[in-house]
Amino acid sequence: MDDARQWTLVATSAAHARDRADHPAIICQDRRIDYAQLHRMSNRAAHSLRSAGIGHGARVAWLGRESEYYYTIVLACAKVGAVLVPVNWRLTAREADHILRDSGAQLLFFDGEFDPVVAPVQPTLPALRNLVRIDRGDEVGGGLHAWWADAPDTDPDTAVDPEDAVVQIYTSGTTGLPKGAVVPHRSFFTFPAAMRAAGVDWVDWLPEDINLISLPGLGTAGTAWFWQGFNAGLTNVVMRAFVAQEAVRLIRTLGVTTTFAAPAMLRMMLDEREASPEAFASMRKVAYGGEPISTNLLTRCLEVFRCEFVQIYGSTETASVPVCLPPADHRPGSPLLRSAGRVCPGNELRILDGEGRELPAGEIGQICIRTPSRMLGYWNRPEATARTLRDGWLYMGDNGYLDEDGYLYVCDRIDDTIIVAGQNIYPAEIEKELAEHPAVAESAVVGLGDARWGEAVHACVAFRPDRRATPRELMLFLRGRIADYKIPTAYHVMPALPRNPAGKILRRVVRERLESARTVPDTDTAGHRSATTTEAMEGTSR
Structure with a gap:
């Protein structure tokens, strides 16, 4: 569907219900929902939203695990012009309260298991007039079926535009209170359309694909991956929550062909007993992103999955894929594996210094991206929007540089940059090297105040089972x-x-724990400082 006037989830739902009616749209647990059923279910939900007074621009929240019903409600909101606000079920009541309060959600769908989160916050939210329980006992979606029974x-008659949220x-x-990035319909169409127009298939979705949703649809990466697959008319396999053993089983038994996962998820899948080239024989492409990947892990992935790999770089604000490292560049030992890739067709990329001047190749500055998939802005945050979105360019929170061939190398989050005696140090660079050590499972590098140098580099490490260093x-x-x-x-x-x-690893929390530990040190038998926030805090290494 390359007619931009039809770039809405509403138009796509109607087209698939007509042209791919019997094709499975979603598989979740033992339930299969075809495109015709999904269209009818979301229509019923849309009419029920209207009956509850939900109209154009209203915010509707969801606090529940993954299922076909989450995507049904997103479609229902789209069909009445409302905006779905997902609340990650892993959040605390305080964190959920911030999102519900900030968004002004008028209706909340929630799983019963999260009633302890909902009960204390709902009375203090005047805008939240309606609560709908998703489940009924142990029956997933039973409460929703009763709600729209x-x-x-029939199709609602709401006019929907690609620019509508x-x-x-x-x-x-990671650096403060979360902000609500408002994403329009067009964000889920521009990238695949640009790739087709350029005749490249770095990342693609085919109607015959079976697509595993590894990352939750409650975040930008997961929801964009789902909806771009939905727009292609493929079958999306949804897990209630990511479990590595279950992911491997689904790939093997359902013949999954594509997925998008964080490197940590790929490592967990490879560590499963059932992981083997035979188990992954159906895979044709794996996309990864969200955090750096070590060379060792990527080599293992290429050896076991035996399919194409593509790295994706983006953000909540880009809402899609502005930069990627194509499959052709995933060669073991290639120095390009340290890069985020090249700018994708239809997007622009530049590196700016602190004065807004464009920097030449090799010089580190702020990454700025112009992408047609970008967000509309932050909800009720005009000043934050103005800082991030300027003249159509998104000012990313990352430092990086371009090489002579146009490959982007991401150094680190701007707020995480460590300055030692005037020298900028980027934690991700050190973390990538630590990840190559056979004993290190993961690491976080932060800067702590130092009277002599301004800041000092500290590394927090978690070791692999039965390994130490x-x-x-x-x-x-x-x-x-x-x-x-x-070196730390x-x-x-x-x-x-x-x-x-x-x-995502929270360096801010790591830094706070270490700073707190500084104020209450004691001394261990080796003469090193120890702290209650860490298993061991060991002294200077050089």
Whole structure:
């Protein structure tokens, strides 16, 4: 559907109900929903939303696990001009309260298991007039079927435009309170249309594909991956929550052909007993992103999955894929594996200094992207929108540089940059090298205040089961891989690193824990400082 006037989920739903009526749209657990059923269910839900007073521009929230019903409600909102606000079910009541309050949601769909989150916040939210329980006992979706039971399944007559908002995705909140990025219908159409127009298939969705939704549809990556697959008319396989063993089983038994996953998810799948080239024989393409991938992990993926791999770089604000490393560049040992890739067709990319001047190849600055899929803006945050979105360009929160061939190398989040004696140090660069150590499962590098140098580089590491390394061993491993001034001055061991509900490591929380530990140190038998927030805090390594 390359007619931009038809770039709406509403038009696509109607077209698939007509042209692909019996084709499975969603598989979830043992339930299969075809495109005709999905269209009728979302029509009933749309009419029920209208009866509840939900109209154009109203915000509707969802607090529940993944299922076909989540996507049904997104479509229902689209069909009445409302905007769906997903609330990640891993959030605390306080975090959920922020999203519900900030969005002004008038209706909330929720799974019964999250009543302890809903009950304390609902009375304090004057805009939240309606609550609809998704489930009925153990029956997934039973409450929804009862809610729309008397509604007609005819198409609502709402006029919908590609520029109309359809979902409001809250940023991961790695540097502060999450902001609601308002995403229009067009965001789910521009990228595949541009790829087709350019005649390239770096990332593609085919009608015959079976697409595993590994990342939750409650975030931009997962929801964009689902809706672009939906627009292609393929079959999306939805898990209630990601479980590596179940993902491997679904790939093997259903013949999954494509998926998009975070590197940590790929590692967990490869660690499963059933993981083998035979189990993944149906796969044709795996996309990954959300965090850096180590060379060792990528080599394992290429050896076991034996299909094409593509890296994606984007953000909540881009709402789609502005940069990717194509499959042809995924060659073991290639230096390009350290890059995020090239700008995709239909997008533009530049690197700017602090004065807004474009920088030449090799110089580090702020990554800026112009993409047709970009968000409309942040909900009720005009100043934040103006800082991020300028003259059609998205000012990303990342530092990076372009090489002579136009490949983008992402250094780090701007807010995470460490400055030691005037030298900029980018944590992700150090973390990528630490990930190559056989004992290190994951790491987070942060800067802590230092009286002499301004900041000092500290590394928090979580080890693999039954593997350990001393600070000296880690220091010697890094020596020669990165400049000496970048090597951490201290190493801290944690059983696991803190992550947000989207799975991203929270350096901010790591930094806060280490700063807090500084104020209450004691001394262990080796003379090193220890802290209650870490399993062990070990002294300087050089």
